[in-house]
Amino acid sequence: MREITYRQALNEALSEEMERDQSVFLMGEDVAVYGGAYGVTLNLMQKFGEKRVRDTAISEAAIIGAGLGAAITGMRPVVEIMYIDFMGICLEQIGNQVAKIRYMFGGKTRVPLVIRTEGGAGRTLGAHHSQSLESWFIHVPGLKVIMPATPADAKGLLKSSIREDNPILFIEHKMLYNVKGPVPEGEYLLPIGKADVKRPGKDATVIAYSRMLYSTLEAAKRLAEDGIEVEVIDPRTLLPLDMETIAESVRKTHRAIIVEEDTKTGGTGAEIGMQIMENCFDELDAPVLRIAGADIPMPKSAVLEKLAIPDADRIYREIKSLVM
């Protein structure tokens, strides 16, 4: 199969859906002429015109609000918030308006809106451009939260998101844009809310998503050399969570580890871990383990930044001490 980057996969998904459906349009800061801060929307303005690929002012709240208004009146907007760190500026519009409007209106409207953003550390950009804030949003009923790790998942899930009649928060990772992987040619759709077993195993279940999938797979390879076979599951969608696939694995391995880049307290792992407790308590041979980001604002220093998030070494060590 051909290999393309995560960035190209996303670009293809946008391009194909815009070709397929005239009601799809893009809007955000620097998405048109510049092609997006990380180049995801490169050449789409040239292809589809300035009407359908729109540079906005620096107005995060209006980008979300206008996306919502367009979504409930016949369009399928894909809007971009450049960094997830900027979400605080438009959190009211996402949390109060986008996520709730269908319920508040008694189900009498649909919200086919995709909010693309990216997060994560790795570029030493400091505390305002490096956060992993997904746990803020899994706390909001009405949203669906997707965080793909591989190019294929990025393409298949973005295409499905654009066709979905519910609001989607689609969180990319800044360190994955150049990662290459096999992506099927042509129409490729993946189900939202379905986890994927990225590596089968029997000794422990490791749940890892976004960039942490890669560090976890590396750790899993080293563990295998030590005779420990872990099953690595990427939920891909954090809300709704595919607990069925996770629970099925935990019933087989009797151990569960969550690897997450976000800060530990009140993080995504807290939710996934608790759901494992609720669903598989009697199956567990050890407490659920969280390998998570440090509870600190992300520091600038490359040395400190590296210490702030899990890496393959740490994942390897912590899993090994749990399983042995």
Next chain:
Amino acid sequence: MTIYTMTIITKNEARHLLKQMMQIRQFEDAIMDLMARNIAEGGSHLYAGEEACAVGAMAAIRKDDYITSTHRGHGHAIAKGGSLPELMAEILGKETGVCKGKGGSLHLADVSKGNLGANGIVGGSIGIATGAGLSIQLRGADQIVLCFFGDGATNTGLFHESLNMAGKWKLPVVFICENNLYGMSVSVERACAVNDLTKKAAPYNMPAECCDGMDVLAVKDTVAKYAALARKGDGPAFIVCNTYRYYGHSRSDPRIYRTKEEEKSWRDRDCIMAFGRKMQEQTVLTEKEVADLEKEVTAELEAAVDFAIKSPDPKPEELYRDVYFEM
């Protein structure tokens, strides 16, 4: 005292405007009564006093145009063609309510009638209105959007972001600020750096005009002028309707921030009394016709309240329904 000029108006239109204003007034009075009797629970921000704004504005647009509304939104919902029984049932949180009892006073909406919703967040719907305008422009349709909000909302960030977006892209949105002089308790004078609110739109490349929000025909004419411009692609406008909320912010408001004299001076210019009197002076309507209209509306409201009270509560299985559209 408003000085009315002679306006050519048909009997049917006069009846329509007067009736809608009476419906809103009696709707709000009925809610006051239901709250006093502890039948209506929770909060309600009443529109009484401001009827000419919603009724005049809605008389200037088409059925397929959109509106967005505010926390003081009952008047907009009624004037946009909402059903009185369904709206009243929604206020009481009943299954038969326009939002199945899940929205309530703060979230009255009826997308099928072009009402994209009241909003619990001050200024929260200004972005939605702007996006509806963008959708119209992208679809090449000739609809427009009326975006209602209060004076308080003009101090929020989203107001400025949205007007900038609409002004830059020439979106077909008429922004209507119902200036009732107060946020919750803080007056325009104490909250805003400028008292003349039309200045708030100055940086955003759109015309701005002030009109008498107690005069239904003045509102209608002003909105009609800018609605026509928006419809033919000339972009947005900003209208300030000066008006007054009789009941204060909400049920628990002691209104200590304003004087009885001020309240009386606005009530003396009451939009329903003034318009009814004017239509009689101009022999468009007779005294009996006005009185009959009042009785007709009273009967409608009695029926609406009765329907709402007798309607069942939502069933428990509704709790988790409508969070997501099932794909």
